[in-house]
Amino acid sequence: MFVKFLSSLFFLVFVTSIQGQGEQICLNLQREPLERPLPVTHQGPPGRRGPQGATGPQGTRGNPGSPGQCVCDLTDDEQRRLKLLINNLNRVKVCPLGFKSGKVQDADMTSSSMWSSSYAAHRGRLDRSGIWHVSSENNKRGAWIEVDMKVNTTLTGVVTQGRPSTNQWVTRYKISLGNFPDELKFVQDDDGNHVIFEGNTDRNSHVLNLFPKPITARYVRLVVWNFSDHITMRIEYVTC
Secondary structure: OHHHHHHHHHHHHHHHHHHHHHHHHHHHHHOOOOOOOOOOOOOOOOOOOOOOOOOOOOOOOOOOOOOOOOOOOOOHHHHHHHHHHHOOHHHOOOEEOOOOOOOOOHHHEEEOOOOOHHHOHHHOEOOOOOOEEOOOOOOOOOOEEEEEEEEEEEEEEEEEEOOOOOOOEEEEEEEEEEOOHHHOEEOEOOOOOEOOEEOOOOOOOOEEEEEEEEEEEEEEEEEEEEEEOOOEEEEEEEEO
16 A cells, blocks of 8 residues: 555656656747847958950040130230240241351342342341342332242241341331242231231341241242331241
8 A cells, every 4th residue: 555655656756747847848948048149250352353344335425615715914024025035046946948058049039129239139148247238219118028939938937137237227027928929928917917027126136027827938028118227137037
């Protein structure tokens, strides 16, 4: 009897223990942790650059911009100093065409008149001791000295000098050019007016005047507009 009681008691304890464990196991299976650890990632080095893609189609052409404008805002003093710079042949890159050097032949230089054969047109070469000197009858506005370049030549300007031994020089003049002596046209400005160039104010200074734009011609004529005392001068034409 006592043994049977102990057996019953052991069985009850065993069943109770199993039921407790089962409840505990069930609770353990349903319970989740309050915080989960964050996943840890590591970035590897960048991979190699892939092959270059094909060139895309050309874009549409844009509209042209407005034309530019050249503005000169030099002061009077700056313009004066610029003119002095231009008039110094040693500081301006221009090429003489051959009056001073003698490349232009005597026979290719003519004039409206001359004082004598000693003062013919070919005597009026830049920096030489001789001069072109008009006759007394022709000592007035419109007297001219002309050169035949033999072939069409691009000219950009002219250099003038006065008489080395006397206060005589040409103060203002015009330039006419063309391919035939009887079809010469005066150099004009943008408004179509004849350009009157400022000449010399002393005996020996070089005065360089550049044309508004380079001109190609065979015949070139300098026409006197104003002068001091008597028309005498020395000249050289230039190109770039």
